[in-house]
Amino acid sequence: MDRRCRERQAMLRTVHSEDLSSTVRLDYCRDRLEEHAHEAGRGVAAGRGGGRGRGKALRTLLKRNYVDVNVLYDIGHDELEWHSRTVANFGHSGLWSLEYKRELTSPLCIAAAQGYTECLRYLLEHGARPNLTAGGKSALHEACENGNHDCTELLLEHGASPSLLSEDGYTPLHLCKTPQSLRCAKILVRHGAMVDVSSEDEGETPLHVAARHGLRHHAQLYLRYGAEVNARSASGETVLGAACAGAQGPQGPADQNNEGDESDEDVYLELCRVLLAYGANIDTVDDERRTPLHWAARNVQRPLVELLLEHGADINSLDYNGGTPLSSALQNAVMKPQMQPHLVVQTLLNHGSIKMWPLALLKVLTACAAAPKTVEILFNSYTQIIVTYKWLDAIPEEIVQEHQAFYESLFALECKPRGLQHLCRSALRKHFGKRCHLLVPRLPIPKSLQRYLLLEPEGILC
Structure with missing residues (x-):
């Protein structure tokens, strides 16, 4: 074994998660992981076999190189980058710019984000800390953001906090923004996640997020668990207002945010029906004095306009302009x-x-x-x-x-x-x-x- 390899192994053994200023580059470890995955039966293909191959490769890597399961990896880079400058973007020539991009992650976050359940299980069983925040987000945030419900449940079973705030002030429920994340949301609330926690900057609850993205089933779930239907964000926007503002246009059933075969228009219409059935105030204004009807009309959503008018919306409400x-x-x-x-x-x-x-x-x-x-x-x-x-x-x-x-x-x-x-x-x-x-x-x-x-x-x- 050459001197350089011994130095890298020594570094991996001494870097711990408690020392946030000490990180290692991920490139070397990724190469080692792929190498050992190939040796472990060439099992890094997609599917279940790929998951077992990655898990075996991970065990081999950790045993051979004594890598701390809570080590933080720096996946940024410090290198010269070419930035073009043309007349269109205010310049006539290119230049090389030395930029240092620092982004931290951990083996647990990588496994949760990619949905590598077996790797995640092995790391947790060997002392990985489920609430370790690397790069501003925990592994549970990563699992929910990517809709990996098996990883979400595994992390919660090993003590992950269901309402842990990220560096940006979001709970895992705030990151459940797609229909595929519904199972993650169900697992979170079943493990005690609080449905009315507001994000730090926008002041939005998970119900605001679900309404803005047209996630009717998410909204119903939060409302059944006691979410406040008339909660207001930092800008005074209500959940109903967020739903009407989010109804931008007919994206069609192919849109990734649509639920089932419903069109974008139908999704938001049914979502607003649910909110009104739970007692949403139809004329509450935001800080610009815009009502949900202002947003529905602005987005040219005729069925939504008709629904709000049927429920008594003030048709002549004036905003600040x-x-x-x-x-x-x-x-x-x-x-x-x-x-x-x-x-x-x-x-x-x-x-x-x-x-x-x-x-x-x-x-x-x-x-x-x-x-x-x-x-x-x-x-x-x-x-x-x-x-x-x-x-x-x-x-x-x-x-x-x-x-x-x-x-x-x-x-x-x-x-x-x-x-x-x-x-x-x-x-x-x-x-x-x-x-x-x-x-x-x-x-x-x-x-x-x-x-x-x-x-x-x-x-x-x-």
Whole structure:
């Protein structure tokens, strides 16, 4: 054995977890582990056999090299890195930068993160400390973050704390962010994990995290174990608000955060139903005075908007910028055309939303010009609006050409009164007010006449 090898073995024997400033590089030990895994029957393949091969390789490595099971590994590096500099990122040439990246881990954390249950069991049985925090997270944090439920249960059985805070102030439950982590969450609460611990910076509970990621089954689990459904984060956001803010759009069943075959839209809708059934306050505002309805309208989630309105959400609540849910929907009409924003605007107006000030309609028209159906719905909500040449000047020519039929009908109304049909519709809507959406389902009104009560697209304006 050469001198260099003897020095490395001596270093491995003397470094202990209590000495946090002393670490060893992982590269050498990884090479040794792979070497011994190959010798142990070539069992480092995927599957169960691979797990046994790694476990045998680990035992061989520890026995031959006397490695402390609680040793901390430095998986950072201290080397020159090439950083390109171009005109796009403020420079014209490249340079070599000497950067030291320090990141600590331990054998226990590696095994838990990778799901190597047999390695984890061997380490724990030979004195590995389950609550040792390496690089800011314990092995239990790593297991939950990666959805390794077998490792989670094994660690808890060997004394891991189910509510231990990481360096960033998160409990293991905070890191259960995917559907695959549900079994980890169930194991944690069964071992006494506290469901209402707030993270240090954001002040979010695990229920906030589950709501933001659309994890309905996680939320139901926490609520059954007594989680506070109206808990507020450091920014004043409620769990219901987090769910409505997290509903960004239709990602489809292929999205990794979706549960089963449900679409993104369905996941958040059902999640909000659960929260409301447990007594979620529907109009609690955050520090910006935004309600859950503001977020649902901003994300153009029509079913979610309808659900909140059915439960009595304040349709004309104002945030700190003076914005209503209707203005939140209009701001995103062009950004999310696939979400049919005109239907959200229609729903809000039919439920009694305050309309835009007529003189501000030109500004709204400019912002929503590329969404003509939304413009039509909004325009038809007024009995009479004066169309002027300024409207034509405010809309880009390419947008006018793309939606030529609509804008020709709109600009044809310049200095002209609306048709008698539109005036009759406006009179009926004004008489029934926000009750229009309630009258249509209850009365046997033909579909051809429902448009006189509910605000709907009328095709070419008249």
